[in-house]
Amino acid sequence: MIAGQARILIAMTxxxxxxxxxxxxxxxxxxxxxxxxxxxxxxxxxxQQIAARVMQQDETQALCSKYRNAPPRxxxxxxxxxxxxxxxxxxxxxxxxxxxxGERIAQDGYGLRFTDADAKKPNGGNCYACHQLAPQExxxxxxxxxxxxxxxxxxxxxxxxRYTYGKIYDSEAFTACSGMxxxxxxxxxxxxxxxxxxxxxxxxxxxxxx
Amino acid sequence: xxxxxxxxxxxxxxxxxAALFCALCACARAQDSDAQTQKEIERYRQxxxxxxxxxxxxxRGEELWKTKRGPKSAxxxxxxxxxxxxxxxxxxxxxxxxxxxxxxxxxxxxRLVTCIVALQGFTPEEAxxxxxxxxxxxxxxxxxxxxxxxxxxxxxxxxxxxxQKEIEAFRIGEQLFYRRAGPHDFSCSTCxxxxxxxxxxxxxxxxTEPKEAQRVFTTWPAYRVSQGSVRTMQHRLYDCYWQMRHPxxxxxxxxSIALExxxxxxxxxxxxxxxxLKR
Amino acid sequence: xxxxxxxxxxxxxxxxxxxxxxxxxMETGQRKDASGKLVPAHFIQNISVxxxxxxxxxxxxxxxxxxxxxxxxxxxxxxxxEKIAITWLDNLGDKRTDEAIIAAAS
Numbered sequence: 099m100i101a102g103q104a105r106i107l108i109a110m111t112x113x114x115x116x117x118x119x120x121x122x123x124x125x126x127x128x129x130x131x132x133x134x135x136x137x138x139x140x141x142x143x144x145x146q147q148i149a150a151r152v153m154q155q156d157e158t159q160a161l162c163s164k165y166r167n168a169p170p171r172x173x174x175x176x177x178x179x180x181x182x183x184x185x186x187x188x189x190x191x192x193x194x195x196x197x198x199x200g201e202r203i204a205q206d207g208y209g210l211r212f213t214d215a216d217a218k219k220p221n222g223g224n225c226y227a228c229h230q231l232a233p234q235e236x237x238x239x240x241x242x243x244x245x246x247x248x249x250x251x252x253x254x255x256x257x258x259x260r261y262t263y264g265k266i267y268d269s270e271a272f273t274a275c276s277g278m279x280x281x282x283x284x285x286x287x288x289x290x291x292x293x294x295x296x297x298x299x300x301x302x303x304x305x306x307x308x
Numbered sequence: 309x310x311x312x313x314x315x316x317x318x319x320x321x322x323x324x325x326a327a328l329f330c331a332l333c334a335c336a337r338a339q340d341s342d343a344q345t346q347k348e349i350e351r352y353r354q355x356x357x358x359x360x361x362x363x364x365x366x367x368r369g370e371e372l373w374k375t376k377r378g379p380k381s382a383x384x385x386x387x388x389x390x391x392x393x394x395x396x397x398x399x400x401x402x403x404x405x406x407x408x409x410x411x412x413x414x415x416x417x418x419r420l421v422t423c424i425v426a427l428q429g430f431t432p433e434e435a436x437x438x439x440x441x442x443x444x445x446x447x448x449x450x451x452x453x454x455x456x457x458x459x460x461x462x463x464x465x466x467x468x469x470x471x472q473k474e475i476e477a478f479r480i481g482e483q484l485f486y487r488r489a490g491p492h493d494f495s496c497s498t499c500x501x502x503x504x505x506x507x508x509x510x511x512x513x514x515x516t517e518p519k520e521a522q523r524v525f526t527t528w529p530a531y532r533v534s535q536g537s538v539r540t541m542q543h544r545l546y547d548c549y550w551q552m553r554h555p556x557x558x559x560x561x562x563x564s565i566a567l568e569x570x571x572x573x574x575x576x577x578x579x580x581x582x583x584x585l586k587r
Numbered sequence: 588x589x590x591x592x593x594x595x596x597x598x599x600x601x602x603x604x605x606x607x608x609x610x611x612x613m614e615t616g617q618r619k620d621a622s623g624k625l626v627p628a629h630f631i632q633n634i635s636v637x638x639x640x641x642x643x644x645x646x647x648x649x650x651x652x653x654x655x656x657x658x659x660x661x662x663x664x665x666x667x668x669e670k671i672a673i674t675w676l677d678n679l680g681d682k683r684t685d686e687a688i689i690a691a692a693s
Contacts, residue, residue, distance in 0.1 A: 123475050132476065133483030133566075140563035144555030152489040152554050159488040163495065166486050210491050210553045227507050239507045241499065279492035286491050359657020363593050364610045443612060443626070536654045 130164070145212045162275035174274035181271035185264050186282065188289045193259040193296050200298030201305070203291050204231055210286065221286050223266075223295060228278070231298065232305035242278060249300040249307040262296050353585070362454055362531040362583035365446075365538040369455025372448050378428030387423035389416070389456065400460035401580055404569050406471040413477040415568045417542045418560035420452050439559045440546075441537040453540045454529050457582040464579055465526055467572035474569060481570025484563060485515075494552040496567070510587070515571055522578025525571050530584030538583060541568060594687035596671055603665035603689050605636070607658050607673055615650035631656065633676040638665050667691040 124132060141149045158177055161169060169177065187193070206222025208214055225231060228241035252258045264271055267282030267289075281287045287295075298304050373384045373396070389399035390407070404415040410422060417439075424435040441447040468474060488495040499507060500515040513520040529540040539547075545564050546557045557564060590610035596603055609631070616628025634646040643662040665671070667689050674684040 123472070124479050129476075129479040129483050133480045133487065136480050136563045136566060137484060137487065140558055140561045141555040143558055146555070148553070148555040151491060155487070155489050159493055162493075163483075163486050163488045167497065167501070211550055212555055213550070237508050239505070239509075241502075241505045241507060241512075277498050279494070284491040284493070358606065358659065359608050361608060361610075361655035361657070363608055364590055364655060367593065368590065443614075443620075533653075 148210075148212055158270060158275075158280075162270075165275065167275040167277070169274055177274035178271055181268045181274075181280070181283065182264070184283060185267050185271055186289065187260075187263065188293060193263045193293055194254070194300060195290065195293030195295075195297045197294070197297040197301040197304035197306075199291075200294035200296070201232065203287070203294055204298060205235075220288075220291065223281060223287055223291065225295070233308075234305060245299060245306060247307060249302065249304065252300075254300040254302070259296060259300060262299055263292055266292050266295050357585055360531055360583065360585045362458075362529070362538045362585065365451045365454040365531070366458045366583065367455075368446065369451035369453070372452055373455060378424070378430045380427065380429035382427045382429070384420075384423050384427060384452070386427055387420070389419055389423075396456055396459045398460055398463055400457045400582070401463040401465050403467060404474075404477070404565055404572060405468050406473050411473075412562075413471075413473050413565055413569060415541070415560070415565050416453055416456060417449060417540060418565060420449060420456075421560055436559050440539070440543050443536065447537075450529070450538050450540060450543075454538045454583050457529050457540075457580070460580045461582060462579065465522075465572065465576050467569070467576055469569075469573060469576075477566045477569040478573055480563075481566035481568070484567055485570055490553040492553050496548065496552075498552075516574055518574050518577070521571060521574035522576075525575035526578040526580045527582060527584030527586070529582055530586045532586050534587050539586075589681070589683055592673060592675075592683070592685040594671075594673060594685060595690075596665075596687045597690040598665075598667055598692040599661065600692075602661040602663050603638075603671070604661050605659070605671065605673075605687075609656050609658070609675060611654070611656065611675070611677065613650070613652055613654045613656065617650070629677060629679055631675045631677045634658070634673070636660075636662075636671060636673050638662065638671045639669065643671075665689050 123129075138153065141152075155163065158181065161173055161177060165173065203223045204225035207224035207227060208219060209221030225245075226235060226238045228239040230238040230240075230244040230246050233246055248262075261272075266287075268280045269276040269278035270280060279286060282289065282292055298306055301307065373387075376383050386393045388394075388407075388409070389396065390402050390405050391399050400416055403419070404413055406413050407419070407422075414422065421432060421435045424430050425432055436449070438445065438447045439449050441450050469478060485496045485500075488498070495501075496515070499505070499512050502512075503514045503517060503520070505512050513524040515521050515525075528544060529538050531537070532539045542559055542564055545567060546559075549555070549557045592610070593608040595606045598604070611631055612629055613631065614626050614629040616625065616630075618626045620626050628650065630650055631648050631652065634644065634648065635642055636644040643664075644660055646658075648656075669689050670686055671689065672684055672686045674682065676682045
């Protein structure tokens with residue numbers, strides 16, 4: 099198809115451009131290899147368990163890094179498909195937990211830092227770092243959209259519950275290379291904790307919806 | 309209390325009018341109050357800047373620079389920070405840069421370590437033993453960095469980007485900036501890749517936007533009130549990686565220098581306002 | 588031995604304007620260290636500033652004054668070239684005095 103050929107031609111030209119721009123230096127691939135080498139020797143005196151978690155990127159992280167979070171359509175679709183397939187919903191019961199616990203999880207940024215020594219203490223979701231939620235909390239971030247009135251605007255149907263749970267579990271199942279951590283997929287939060295966050299967002303009694 | 313003598317309907321109407329008036333005032337006040345809050349925060353910052361405790365670290369650093377120490381019983385006054393041995397004024401404005409004697413790109417702190425080892429005879433481990441102050445335990449490196457940086461105050465940042473290794477360091481720093489990893493999938497760009505965002509109430513600069521990089525990169529080292537100490541760019545990176553659920557970043561590592569070169573490219577042209585004052 | 592105070596004293600109209608930065612931990616006694624132990628209270632309790640033998644400022648501080656305190660004040664009756672002395676005394680009995688010469692209007 100003409101459109102397809104034009105696309106290939108544009109890609110090739112762009113590729114030449116990129117190569118020419120770095121004629122005096124490293125190619126993208128070389129730069130990435132050198133960076134990986136540099137990264138590997140950057141944490142030698144640090145916590146090696148934590149180092150093991152960051153040394154090897156998973157496929158999604160590698161792709162999003164390569165495309166600087168703006169992947170081409172085909173790549174994005176592949177990521178979204180693979181992430182959607184990996185969402186693990188709770189074995190039984192509703193997706194709606196307790197919004198009071200959800201608020202606590204949303205406020206809490208504990209977990210997985212090298213100072214978080216208590217392995218038994220559950221991780222927090224740290225939602226307020228990036229989102230507005232309950233209006234009473236004025237100390238909220240703007241890296242993500244405001245979630246104030248989230249449930250009021252959408253209702254709490256089965257479909258909305260499922261989407262909401264899925265989005266918290268793995269944001270990239272819906273938006274490839276989203277900045278939001280894949281809280282369930284990466285085992286930051288348990289399915290139980292995510293249920294409580296779903297309630298925080300959807301329960302009509304939750305301050306988010308008042 | 310005397311009851312109002314007005315008929316009920318009129319009382320109700322007056323009450324409603326008063327309520328509406330209050331509501332409108334509150335609305336207008338809410339919009340004004342955001343701008344007012346910003347103004348007050350700026351005024352607060354100006355008042356704070358007068359008594360910047362970083363001056364204590366500057367004085368300490370200047371003394372350390374001139375004191376004979378170590379197995380070689382030498383001061384740092386012959387240290388070459390890039391503008392020639394002993395030249396402190398303006399040196400910070402020309403860092404990071406390539407150094408021929410070590411054949412690598414170095415930032416201020418790694419260069420201080422180089423000098424402490426070469427001139428004073430300490431081992432690298434001894435030199436880097438206490439990079440960040442803790443209560444009751446001041447860091448010499450922090451004080452030295454604060455002193456040297458302060459001697460470039462008011463000058464424009466002009467980190468060179470000509471040498472092949474400087475350009476390579478930029479490209480490596482660029483890759484690291486976008487590298488997503490760990491259980492939160494964080495990269496530097498997660499927080500520093502967009503304009504006008506904040507984490508909780510802390511505004512975040514877009515570090516690839518020259519206007520923002522120039523304003524922010526040049527205020528380090530800074531006294532951080534929340535830390536009760538001056539903190540340098542090495543600490544800033546270490547602290548970032550802590551939040552990104554990465555391990556402790558090696559002090560003066562090549563990775564840290566590469567990231568600084570990357571940031572300096574966008575921050576070049578900004579006026580150095582170190583030591584700064586931050587939360 | 589604690590770090591010296593950084594004192595700036597200059598004329599502002601007919602008053603002397605003084606700015607002093609003091610190096611002090613100002614521990615409240617409520618903070619816990621990394622192992623969970625309470626860090627003992629260690630804070631400045633008394634400030635006195637003298638000029639020509641008279642006290643021009645005295646203050647009683649508590650635990651709400653933050654680390655590395657900064658004090659800014661004015662007093663009358665001083666002239667350029669004259670000396671002022673600032674003394675702090677803390678709850679553990681540590682004490683420090685530093686002096687400065689009053690500069691002309693800046």
